[in-house]
Amino acid sequence: MKYVVVSGGVISGIGKGVIASSTGLLFKTMGLKATSIKIDPYMNIDAGTMSPLEHGEVFVLNDGGEVDLDLGNYERYLNVTLTRDHNITTGKVYKQVIEKERRGDYLGKTVQIVPHLTNAIQDWIEKVAHIPVDGDNEVPDVCIIELGGTVGDIESAPFVEALRQFQFRVGPENFALIHVSLVPVIHGEKKTKPTQAAIKDLRSLGLTPDIIACRCSEELDQAAIDKISMFCHVGPNQVLGVHDVNSTYHVPLLLHDQKLMEFFSKRFKLDELKLSSERIAKGQDLWTRWNSITQSHDRSFQKVTIALVGKYTNLQDSYISVVKALEHSALRCELKLEIVWVEASDLEIESSVTNKINYHKAWGSLCSADGILVPGGFGTRGTEGMIAAARWARENLVPYLGICLGFQVGVIDYARHVLNMKTNSIELDETIEDPVIVYMPEVDKINMGGTMRLGIRPAVFQESTENSVLRRLYGSAPTVMERHRHRYEVNPEHIDELEKSGLHFVAKDEKAERMEVFELKNHPYFVGTQYHPEYLSRVLDPSKPLLGLVAAAGGKLESILAATVDHHSDQAKGPVTDF
Numbered sequence: 001m002k003y004v005v006v007s008g009g010v011i012s013g014i015g016k017g018v019i020a021s022s023t024g025l026l027f028k029t030m031g032l033k034a035t036s037i038k039i040d041p042y043m044n045i046d047a048g049t050m051s052p053l054e055h056g057e058v059f060v061l062n063d064g065g066e067v068d069l070d071l072g073n074y075e076r077y078l079n080v081t082l083t084r085d086h087n088i089t090t091g092k093v094y095k096q097v098i099e100k101e102r103r104g105d106y107l108g109k110t111v112q113i114v115p116h117l118t119n120a121i122q123d124w125i126e127k128v129a130h131i132p133v134d135g136d137n138e139v140p141d142v143c144i145i146e147l148g149g150t151v152g153d154i155e156s157a158p159f160v161e162a163l164r165q166f167q168f169r170v171g172p173e174n175f176a177l178i179h180v181s182l183v184p185v186i187h188g189e190k191k192t193k194p195t196q197a198a199i200k201d202l203r204s205l206g207l208t209p210d211i212i213a214c215r216c217s218e219e220l221d222q223a224a225i226d227k228i229s230m231f232c233h234v235g236p237n238q239v240l241g242v243h244d245v246n247s248t249y250h251v252p253l254l255l256h257d258q259k260l261m262e263f264f265s266k267r268f269k270l271d272e273l274k275l276s277s278e279r280i281a282k283g284q285d286l287w288t289r290w291n292s293i294t295q296s297h298d299r300s301f302q303k304v305t306i307a308l309v310g311k312y313t314n315l316q317d318s319y320i321s322v323v324k325a326l327e328h329s330a331l332r333c334e335l336k337l338e339i340v341w342v343e344a345s346d347l348e349i350e351s352s353v354t355n356k357i358n359y360h361k362a363w364g365s366l367c368s369a370d371g372i373l374v375p376g377g378f379g380t381r382g383t384e385g386m387i388a389a390a391r392w393a394r395e396n397l398v399p400y401l402g403i404c405l406g407f408q409v410g411v412i413d414y415a416r417h418v419l420n421m422k423t424n425s426i427e428l429d430e431t432i433e434d435p436v437i438v439y440m441p442e443v444d445k446i447n448m449g450g451t452m453r454l455g456i457r458p459a460v461f462q463e464s465t466e467n468s469v470l471r472r473l474y475g476s477a478p479t480v481m482e483r484h485r486h487r488y489e490v491n492p493e494h495i496d497e498l499e500k501s502g503l504h505f506v507a508k509d510e511k512a513e514r515m516e517v518f519e520l521k522n523h524p525y526f527v528g529t530q531y532h533p534e535y536l537s538r539v540l541d542p543s544k545p546l547l548g549l550v551a552a553a554g555g556k557l558e559s560i561l562a563a564t565v566d567h568h569s570d571q572a573k574g575p576v577t578d579f
């Protein structure tokens with residue numbers, strides 16, 4: 001096992017995650033199996049209870065683990081399936097050490113940060129790095145470890161010390177460090193001092209950089225590279241410039257051009273690994289496909305606008321997986337994606353009085369979008385606006401995708417405006433007499449934490465849904481596995497009425513009791529999913545419901561469907577909206 005640690009100096013939030021996942025991707029293009037671990041120097045134990053306003057989105061894993069967005073980044077780039085143990089936090093390690101101490105595992109010895117905590121960290125890393133993540137049972141060859149925060153913080157000190165020891169535990173030929181730094185441009189001049197200081201800090205803690213990746217708004221010139229090389233005691237080939245490029249998907253190309261893999265081949269003696277020719281061919285194929293989508297992205301000029309109707313539109317990080325899945329879909333459709341953020345509450349009728357300008361602006365954006373997406377979310381604020389957005393899309397034949405809460409508001413709109421019911425979701429109005437969205441029976445109403453339907457579960461396509469657009473996008477699969485995170489569902493009492501009036505529940509759970517997907521007849525694309533398809537989207541394998549939305553919005557649904565490999569039947573399919 002080779003370990004590559006990616007740490008950061010100077011300031012946080014400069015794209016350490018993208019550099020780390022791009023490095024992992026490059027290892028994969030050489031035929032290696034890559035995995036990753038994120039270390040977060042926080043005391044929290046899991047992200048489920050953390051506010052999306054402060055931390056951005058909660059990302060859900062197959063195992064139901066609620067983590068933050070960085071693990072999503074690795075899953076998307078490396079096409080791997082991670083577990084909740086792939087996220088190490090200070091809180092988790094302390095908890096483990098304290099539990100061991102309580103059990104008497106330390107035989108009454110004094111328990112200390114060094115060595116007990118630092119050993120626990122190293123054991124955790126070694127254990128998790130060996131978990132197969134590729135859907136087969138093979139142990140990965142390389143593990144990318146992203147160390148959150150900046151080196152030198154109090155918070156990360158135990159982890160830095162653990163990693164310092166770890167390089168000797170696994171041997172120097174199996175351990176490398178990429179340090180991400182910042183080269184600010186001030187009055188047109190690139191300043192290398194912050195990088196020099198950061199590397200000095202790093203060395204004083206016993207870690208030696210193998211690669212210094214310099215984030216810079218401009219391309220790094222040879223003079224700057226030479227200067228950093230000189231003052232930081234590394235060769236010029238160990239200094240990489242990572243300037244702002246067209247998209248984050250171009251970062252692997254940038255690192256590749258600067259011969260990152262040639263460095264690692266020598267450093268890790270990769271030719272001694274003797275990979276099978278099949279693995280090498282697979283890696284090459286990945287590289288070819290990655291190159292071709294990024295290049296076609298540069299060449300595509302046809303635009304597609306998607307209105308994202310949400311609640312935290314001031315904090316766009318809360319929808320990062322949805323945005324990424326839209327990007328993957330646009331790459332596949334060769335369209336330039338433009339996302340218009342629409343604050344749901346601005347669409348509500350009250351805003352036309354209290355907040356006229358925003359009201360008209362919001363409706364203007366919604367009406368001019370090619371497609372509308374209402375993503376998941378919690379709480380009541382803005383939901384009437386979301387219902388209005390779903391109604392607009394339904395009545396005006398604008399492609400619509402509702403995810404989780406967006407699925408539920410689609411159902412509410414239909415019940416209200418097609419079935420003329422006076423209804424709502426019990427989540428949004430506790431006093432409503434005839435709710436069309438209810439608590440799931442297994443959910444504990446009082447104890448909010450940990451009572452959701454979480455993680456990967458099947459959605460089973462129902463009989464005679466062969467011509468469902470979504471099912472065809474999934475390659476006509478009879479069952480799809482997707483990740484869930486919800487505590488409300490469609491009221492079983494109203495399903496018959498809804499179906500009879502045309503809202504077709506094409507997929508349900510394995511007992512056919514819980515509604516998973518709706519699709520509307522006689523509409524170009526009106527789809528809702530109770531599950532969160534965005535969590536399983538991959539750069540080269542976009543999530544199908546989102547792909548359908550982008551394709552329908554960009555006028556490419558027919559060609560995408562035609563290109564979809566049908567794994568499950570070879571029957572001729574009817575026109576798209578007829579099933």
Ligand SMILES: *[C@@H]1O[C@H](CO)[C@@H](O)[C@H](O)[C@H]1NC(C)=O
Pocket residue numbers: 038040042043044045046047048066067068069070071087088089
């Ligand atoms: C890991 O868990 C901690 C604690 O909940 C959280 O703060 C952090 O954001 C998580 N990180 C990842 C990458 O999931």
Ligand SMILES: *[C@@H]1O[C@H](CO)[C@@H](O)[C@H](O)[C@H]1NC(C)=O
Pocket residue numbers: 079134135136538540541
């Ligand atoms: C991603 O990995 C899965 C196996 O886990 C594989 O079936 C699929 O083809 C991979 N996708 C891409 C785009 O490589």
Ligand SMILES: *[C@@H]1O[C@H](CO)[C@@H](O)[C@H](O)[C@H]1NC(C)=O
Pocket residue numbers: 245246250297298299
């Ligand atoms: C960025 O995109 C433009 C066109 O959109 C293209 O001409 C240019 O070559 C791209 N740059 C890189 C570094 O790929």
